[in-house]
Amino acid sequence: MKALADIGVVGLAVMGENLILNMENKGFTVACYNRTVAKVDAFLGGRGKGKNLIGCHSPTELVRALARPRKIMMMVRAGKPVDDLIAELTPLLEPGDILIDGGNSHYPDTIRRCAAAEANSLLYVGAGVSGGEEGALTGPSIMPGGHAAAWPHLKPIFQAIAAKVDDGTPCCEWLGPDGSGHFVKMVHNGIEYGDMQLIAEAYHLLSVGLGMTPAEMGAVFKQWNAGALDSYLIEITADILTQMDDETGRPLVDMILDAAGQKGTGKWTSQAGLDLGVGIPQIAEAVFARCLSAIKEERVAAAAILPGPNGKITVDRAAFVADLEQAVHAAKICSYAQGYQLLRAASAEHGWNLNFGDIALLWRGGCIIRARFLGKIKEAFDAEPALANLLLAPYFRDVVGQTQAAWRRVVRAAAEAGIPLPAIGTALSYYDAYRSARLPANLLQAQRDYFGAHTYERVDKPRGQFFHTNWTGRGGTTASTTYGV
Numbered sequence: 395m396k397a398l399a400d401i402g403v404v405g406l407a408v409m410g411e412n413l414i415l416n417m418e419n420k421g422f423t424v425a426c427y428n429r430t431v432a433k434v435d436a437f438l439g440g441r442g443k444g445k446n447l448i449g450c451h452s453p454t455e456l457v458r459a460l461a462r463p464r465k466i467m468m469m470v471r472a473g474k475p476v477d478d479l480i481a482e483l484t485p486l487l488e489p490g491d492i493l494i495d496g497g498n499s500h501y502p503d504t505i506r507r508c509a510a511a512e513a514n515s516l517l518y519v520g521a522g523v524s525g526g527e528e529g530a531l532t533g534p535s536i537m538p539g540g541h542a543a544a545w546p547h548l549k550p551i552f553q554a555i556a557a558k559v560d561d562g563t564p565c566c567e568w569l570g571p572d573g574s575g576h577f578v579k580m581v582h583n584g585i586e587y588g589d590m591q592l593i594a595e596a597y598h599l600l601s602v603g604l605g606m607t608p609a610e611m612g613a614v615f616k617q618w619n620a621g622a623l624d625s626y627l628i629e630i631t632a633d634i635l636t637q638m639d640d641e642t643g644r645p646l647v648d649m650i651l652d653a654a655g656q657k658g659t660g661k662w663t664s665q666a667g668l669d670l671g672v673g674i675p676q677i678a679e680a681v682f683a684r685c686l687s688a689i690k691e692e693r694v695a696a697a698a699i700l701p702g703p704n705g706k707i708t709v710d711r712a713a714f715v716a717d718l719e720q721a722v723h724a725a726k727i728c729s730y731a732q733g734y735q736l737l738r739a740a741s742a743e744h745g746w747n748l749n750f751g752d753i754a755l756l757w758r759g760g761c762i763i764r765a766r767f768l769g770k771i772k773e774a775f776d777a778e779p780a781l782a783n784l785l786l787a788p789y790f791r792d793v794v795g796q797t798q799a800a801w802r803r804v805v806r807a808a809a810e811a812g813i814p815l816p817a818i819g820t821a822l823s824y825y826d827a828y829r830s831a832r833l834p835a836n837l838l839q840a841q842r843d844y845f846g847a848h849t850y851e852r853v854d855k856p857r858g859q860f861f862h863t864n865w866t867g868r869g870g871t872t873a874s875t876t877y878g879v
Contacts, residue, residue, distance in 0.1 A: 398461040399425035399448050401551055404479060405469030406433045409523065411441065412530035413469065413496070413555070418445045420554040425450055425459040429470075457486040463517075463547055464491040472499045472658075480507065489515035492544045496521050498659050501573035501580060505744075508540050508572040517544040520572075522579020524761035525557065533557035535761035536566035537582070537753075539575025539746075557760025565759045570746040577666075577740055578753055581733045584663025584677040586762050587656075588729035589627050591680035591817040596722050597631070599804070603707035603811055604714065608645035612636040618719050622793075623726070625765035654684040663736070670739040674732040675824055676725070679816040703812035714807065720800035725821035727794060730771065731784040732824065738782075751775035785828060794825065847874045 402425040403414050414424045414437075426442070427450040428434050438449045450456040457464060464487060468479055476495055483493065493516060495504065504520035511518035518540050525534030536556050538548065545568045556566035569575050600606045600614060612635035619628045639646040660681040667674040686693070707714060734750060741748040754771035757763055767790075774787035784790050805822055808815045827833060842848035847869065849860040862873040 396423040396446070396461075399423045399459050400461060400465070401425070402427065402450070402456050402460050402464070402466040403469060404428070404456070404466060406437050407469065408527050409496070409530045410469035411437060412527055413467070413523070413534075414447065415441060415445070416531055416533070416555045417551065418442075418447060420551075422446075422551055422554070423448065425456055427451070427453065427456040453482050453486055457483070462488070462491070464488070465494065465547060465551075466492070467494040467496050467521075469496050472497050472503075476503070476507075480510075484511075484514055484516065487514075487516055490517065492517045492519065492541075492547060494519045494521050494538075494544075494548065495576070496523050498522070498579065498583070498657065499576050500658075500662055501577040504540070504573040504576045512541065517541040519544050519548065520574075520576040521552070522575050522582065524579065524582055524757075524763075526762065529557065529760045529762075533565070533760045535582075535756050535759065535764075537569055537575045537578045537756055538566070539569040539578070540572060542568065542571070559755075559759045563755065565756050565761065567752055567756060569753070570741075570748055572744070574741075574744070574746040574748060577744075577746075578737065578748070578756075580659050580662050580666070581737055582757065582761065582763060583659035584674070584736070585729050585733040586627075587660035587663070587680040587684075588677045588732075588817055589625075589726060589763055591683050592722050592725050592729065592821075593627055593631050594683075595813075595815050595818050596718055597635075598813055599707065599718060599808060599815075600715070602705045603808070603813055604711055605706070606711075608635040608647055614715055618722075621719070622723055622766060623719065626762055651690065652687055653690045654687045656681070656684050660684070663733075666740065667732075667736055670736065670743060672732075672736045672739045673824065673827075674736055676729050676732055676817055676821045679820045683814075683816045703810065705811050705813055707807050707811045707813075709807060714804070717800035717803050720797035721804040721818055724794050724797040724801045724825075725818045726765070727767070727784065727790050728821035728824055729817075730767075731790070734771070734784055735782075749775075750779075750781075783828065785825065798822075798825070843873075847872065849873045 400422040401417060403410055404427050406428040414426055417424050423446045425448040426434055426437065431451045434449045434451060438447060448459045450459055466483060468476060470476060470479055476499060480493060493511060499520060508518045519538050520540050522537035523534050533556055536552050538552060552566045553564040556564040558564055569578055597611060600611045612632050615628055615632035615635060619632055634647055637646040639649045642649060664678040664681050737748055737750060751772040754768045758768045770789045771784065774784060775781055781787060785794060801822055805815060805819050839850040843850050843862055844865045847862055849862050851857060851859060852861055
C-alpha cells in the first residue's frame with residue numbers, strides 16, 4: 395500500500411462505498427472518511443477488507459493521508475451538509491488542493507462554492523455521477539465542471555473508473571467552468587424523469603388498457619430493447635416486470651404502492667426552464683406526475699366519485715403494441731430535445747461554451763439515460779454545432795415523421811379510454827407547438843394589453859416595436875413597462 399492515498403472520499407453511503415471500490419480496483423489508493431466513523435471501520439472490515447484503502451477517523455487524519463495536491467471527493471447529501479464539510483476541510487487544506495462534489499448539488503450552489511474556493515486558493519469541481527449503485531462500482535458516467543486547473547489531476551482517476559463504450563472511450567470528459575458539470579447532471583436527471591414517466595405510461599396502457607400480465611409486458615419491453623428503444627431504462631423495466639414477490643408469489647411490481655418519490659433534481663430542471671425561458675413541458679409534467687402519484691388517498695377517494703371511461707382499449711392488441719413502441723420512441727426524442735434546448739440556453743447565459751455532442755457521448759455508457767440514439771445526437775451536433783433543436787436534425791426529423799401517425803393513435807386511444815398520458819401526450823403537444831408557424835399567443839397578448847396595458851408587437855412592424863391599444867375607450871395612452879420573469 396502507498397504511504398499516501400491518491401484520492402480521498404468522504405461519505406460511505408451507497409455511491410461513496412462503490413466509487414471507492416471502483417477506484418481501488420483500478421489501482422488507486424483511496425483514503426476513506428465518514429462523519430459516523432464507525433462506518434469507516436465497518437467498511438474496512440467488510441467490503442473493503444484487504445484492499446488498498448486508508449481508513450480515517452477525522453478530517454485532519456484524512457488530509458494527512460493524501461498526496462499533494464490533495465484530492466477530496468465529497469459524497470454527502472446536497473445542501474447544508476456539503477457546505478458544512480467544506481467549512482470543516484478548508485482550514486486544513488493548502489493552495490492548489492482540490493475539492494470535488496460528487497453528489498447531486500444544485501448548480502447555483504456549485505457556482506457559489508467555486509468562487510469561495512478560489513478566494514481560498516483552492517480548486518473546486520462539481521462532478522455529476524450517474525449510474526446508481528451498479529454504475530458507481532463498475533463504471534459510471536461522470537460529468538465534471540469547475541476549475542479547469544483541477545482536471546489534469548483528476549482525469550487519470552475519473553477516466554479510469556468511468557464506463558467505457560465499445561471503442562474504449564470513457565464516459566467522462568471535462569465540461570466547463572463553475573456549475574456546468576452539475577447543470578449537465580441536473581438536465582440528465584430531468585431527461586431521466588421524462589424517460590421514466592414515458593415508460594410508466596406505456597406500462598399503464600399495456601396493463602390497464604390492454605389487460606396484459608406483467609410477464610406479457612416484460613416480453614414486450616424485452617422486444618423493444620432489441621430495437622430502436624434499446625436503453626438502460628427499457629432493459630431494467632423488462633427485468634422488473636418478470637420479478638416475483640417472495641412473500642406473496644405474485645409479480646413484485648403489482649405489490650409496489652403507486653406513490654413515487656423524488657429527490658429534487660427534476661424540480662430543479664423544471665425551475666431552470668422557467669428561469670431561462672425555455673419550454674420543457676414534458677420534463678415538468680413528469681415531475682407533476684410524481685406529485686399526483688403521491689396523493690394516493692385522494693386519488694382513491696376521487697376514483698369512487700368522478701365519472702369517466704373504464705380505461706379499456708378495445709383495438710387490436712398487436713397493432714396497438716406496435717403503435718405504442720413508436721409513440722414512446724417519438725416522445726423520448728422530444729424529452730432529449732427539450733433537455734438540449736435547456737443546455738443550450740444555460741451555456742449561453744453562463745458562458746460555459748458546452749460541447750453538446752460530447753455531452754451525448756458521456757451518456758452512452760454507465761448512466762441511467764443510456765440509449766441507442768445518443769450517437770445520433772453526437773452526429774447531429776457535429777454536423778451543425780449551432781443546432782437549435784434536435785427535432786430539426788435530419789435523423790430525428792425523419793424518425794418523428796415516420797412515427798407520428800402511430801403516436802397520435804396512441805394519444806387518441808388513451809384519451810378515449812381515460813388513461814392519463816402526461817409525458818407522451820405533452821410531448822406530442824410540444825412537437826405540434828414547435829412546428830406551428832402561428833400559435834394563439836396573439837390573443838394572449840391582446841388580453842394582457844386589454845387588462846394590464848402590457849403592449850404587443852405587430853405582424854406588420856419590425857420585431858422589438860411595442861404598441862398599446864385603448865381597448866375600452868376609458869384608458870389612457872400609458873403602457874406598462876416591459877419586463878422579463
